[in-house]
Amino acid sequence: MIKKVVNGPDEAIKGIKDGMTLMLGGFGLCGIPENSILALRKNGAKDLTCISNNAGVDDFGLGLLLQTRQIKKMISSYVGENDLFEKLMLSGELEVDLIPQGTLAERCRASGAGIPAFFTPAGYGTEVAEGKEVRVFNGKPHILEHAFEADFAFVKAWKGDEAGNLIFKGTARNFNPMMAMAGKNTVAEVEELVPAGELDPNTVHTPGIFVQRIYQGEQYEKRIEQRTVRTRN
Amino acid sequence: MLDKNGIAKRIAKELQDGYFVNLGIGIPTLVANYIPDNIEVEFQSENGILGMGPFPFEGEEDADLINAGKQTITALNGASFFDSATSFAMIRGQHVDMTVLGAMEVSENGDIANWKIPGKMVKGMGGAMDLVASADNIIVAMMHTNRAGESKLLPKCGLPLTGVGCVKKIVSNMAVLEVTENGFKLLEVAPGVSVEDVKNATAGKLIIEGDIPEMDI
Numbered sequence: 422m423i424k425k426v427v428n429g430p431d432e433a434i435k436g437i438k439d440g441m442t443l444m445l446g447g448f449g450l451c452g453i454p455e456n457s458i459l460a461l462r463k464n465g466a467k468d469l470t471c472i473s474n475n476a477g478v479d480d481f482g483l484g485l486l487l488q489t490r491q492i493k494k495m496i497s498s499y500v501g502e503n504d505l506f507e508k509l510m511l512s513g514e515l516e517v518d519l520i521p522q523g524t525l526a527e528r529c530r531a532s533g534a535g536i537p538a539f540f541t542p543a544g545y546g547t548e549v550a551e552g553k554e555v556r557v558f559n560g561k562p563h564i565l566e567h568a569f570e571a572d573f574a575f576v577k578a579w580k581g582d583e584a585g586n587l588i589f590k591g592t593a594r595n596f597n598p599m600m601a602m603a604g605k606n607t608v609a610e611v612e613e614l615v616p617a618g619e620l621d622p623n624t625v626h627t628p629g630i631f632v633q634r635i636y637q638g639e640q641y642e643k644r645i646e647q648r649t650v651r652t653r654n
Numbered sequence: 655m656l657d658k659n660g661i662a663k664r665i666a667k668e669l670q671d672g673y674f675v676n677l678g679i680g681i682p683t684l685v686a687n688y689i690p691d692n693i694e695v696e697f698q699s700e701n702g703i704l705g706m707g708p709f710p711f712e713g714e715e716d717a718d719l720i721n722a723g724k725q726t727i728t729a730l731n732g733a734s735f736f737d738s739a740t741s742f743a744m745i746r747g748q749h750v751d752m753t754v755l756g757a758m759e760v761s762e763n764g765d766i767a768n769w770k771i772p773g774k775m776v777k778g779m780g781g782a783m784d785l786v787a788s789a790d791n792i793i794v795a796m797m798h799t800n801r802a803g804e805s806k807l808l809p810k811c812g813l814p815l816t817g818v819g820c821v822k823k824i825v826s827n828m829a830v831l832e833v834t835e836n837g838f839k840l841l842e843v844a845p846g847v848s849v850e851d852v853k854n855a856t857a858g859k860l861i862i863e864g865d866i867p868e869m870d871i
Contacts, residue, residue: 448701448738449724451717474738501777502724510776519776522700523742523784530739541746542787546765546818549783579718591718591735592702598737626737643717646724650712 422617425585425635430460433608433634437466437573440493444529444574444600445473445483449502449646452593453482454575456610456638461575462486470494472569474525474596476506481644487515496569498522502646520549524566526599531568533602533631538567574604577638578627581611582620585629594626601631610638656827656844656871661795663688663871665754665825668793669695676700676745676785678755679723681795685754696732698750700741700781705733722781745781746788753789755782757796757821759811762858764821764833766794767813779816786817798826798855805857807831807838828852830869837861842869 427433434457437443443461447453458477461469462485469492476495477484486492487505494516500506509515520528521543531539540563544550554565576597579590587609589597601607609627614637656664662684669675669685671693677683686708689695697706699721706721707728715726729735744750759767766786769779786792799805807824824831829852830842837859843852849866 448722449720451701451720451724497778499778499780507776511773517776519778521779521783522738522781523746526738526742541784543746543784545787547783547815549779589735589737591716591729592699592720593718594735594737595702596738599739645715645717645720645726647720647726648715649709649725649727650715651709653711 422584425629425632426583426614427634427636429636429639430456430610431463433457433610433636434460434464436606437461437464439466440468441466441572442470442472442570444569444571444604445471446576446595446597446600447482448474448592448595450477450482450644452577452589452595452597453477454577454608454610455641457575457608458482458485461491462489465489465491467491468493470496472496472529472571474498474522476500476503478502478646479505481642494518496520496525498525526596528566528569529596529599529603532570533599536568538565540564541566569603571604572606574600574607576601576607576609578609578611580613580615580620581609581635582615582617582629583635584617585609585632585635586620586625587611587627587632588620588624589626598627601627606633607631608633609635611635612638612641655846659684660844660871661825661827664830664869665793665795666690667871668752668823669693671695673751674698674704674749675752675754676750678782680756682754682756683723698744699727700745700785702736702738702741703727703729703733704736705730707733742781742784745784748788748790750789752791752793753785754793754795755785757794757806759806759808759813760794760821760824761808761811762833762837764819765811766816766821767811768816770814772814782816786820792820792822794821794824796824796826798828805855807856807858809858828855834861839863840866842867844869
């Protein structure tokens with residue numbers, strides 16, 4: 422078996438350099454690679470381009486790398502929960518490319534699947550379509566979108582094994598499987614790392630071929646953004 | 655005049671048995687509270703769940719189980735989880751039957767603007783552009799006028815667009831309107847609202863044919 426298990430996040434991010442493009446899984450704070458983000462902050466690599474649906478909150482998730490000004494450009498679909506982000510964007514300190522969520526997902530998937538570009542109806546007639554080729558299929562206009570290219574992808578799963586197979590939990594799956602496919606180097610952090618053979622192959626979401634490095638995160642804060650509950654009557 | 659819950663209640667009457675429905679953030683989320691007793695619908699949230707249930711009981715919140723508004727939720731029997739590419743395949747592939755979302759502006763030809771106010775608010779479009787570009791059945795839930803009292807139903811949107819020619823129906827605090835080739839067609843007025851009131855609050859072309867019934871909610 423190919424050795425994929427690394428000692429921890431510091432070893433997992435080896436090879437990260439200034440100016441690289443990274444993908445980071447998660448939706449809001451759900452399913453984000455918490456430990457890898459902390460290691461990136463410690464590492465200090467800067468001028469990073471980060472592809473991630475959101476940009477964390479001010480003091481958690483990718484917000485931590487905004488605080489240290491390590492991010493040059495964000496490619497996201499929604500960045501509403503982060504005041505620092507908004508400040509840096511409006512002042513021009515941070516480049517931002519906002520793209521539709523489904524297009525973001527598909528550009529990741531296409532990247533990992535050997536599809537260089539595709540047509541989607543999302544964004545036609547809006548500023549997202551500016552400068553993009555338009556073609557009409559079945560009477561409906563579509564715009565050409567290209568696959569991403571990323572040096573590293575950081576994903577987070579619930580369980581993983583030594584072979585790099587991953588299983589996600591609940592809605593923490595989100596962008597993680599496509600980003601795992603897309604990264605030239607995919608680093609997976611998991612809540613529970615088990616020996617090969619302990620995961621039922623029928624239940625694997627991301628096959629190990631897409632994962633180059635894997636480790637068990639020391640701890641997970643798993644912060645909740647909007648705690649909504651109902652009362653028992 | 656309806657409040658937010660009234661708008662949600664009226665939209666809930668558009669639901670049909672067997673529908674898969676995507677509800678946006680804000681007023682649309684409230685629609686889930688008013689599903690008619692005699693029908694079954696399933697809610698899709700674009701971050702990756704089909705079969706979304708109500709908020710969890712206190713103490714049972716799960717950080718790994720949220721909706722597109724990042725709120726903690728539950729999964730009903732028969733629910734499924736999936737990745738974002740699969741989720742938007744459901745949406746663009748028109749497997750979702752009805753989409754309800756909010757808007758800052760709608761134009762008389764069905765354009766919608768709801769994601770950006772240049773220089774002021776730039777949060778991003780999230781899944782809204784994919785949803786409006788793909789769904790056949792898009793209902794907008796919104797207040798008829800903005801906080802300054804200006805109409806949100808316009809001849810042409812002034813804000814950056816989310817999608818073009820896609821809105822089919824609008825349920826506002828004042829009226830139900832259908833977007834037709836010739837403009838906004840008034841279908842119903844809210845209790846206590848006159849046709850004249852709707853006329854005054856609608857900047858875009860308004861079509862009024864015959865007697866306009868009052869909403870039954």
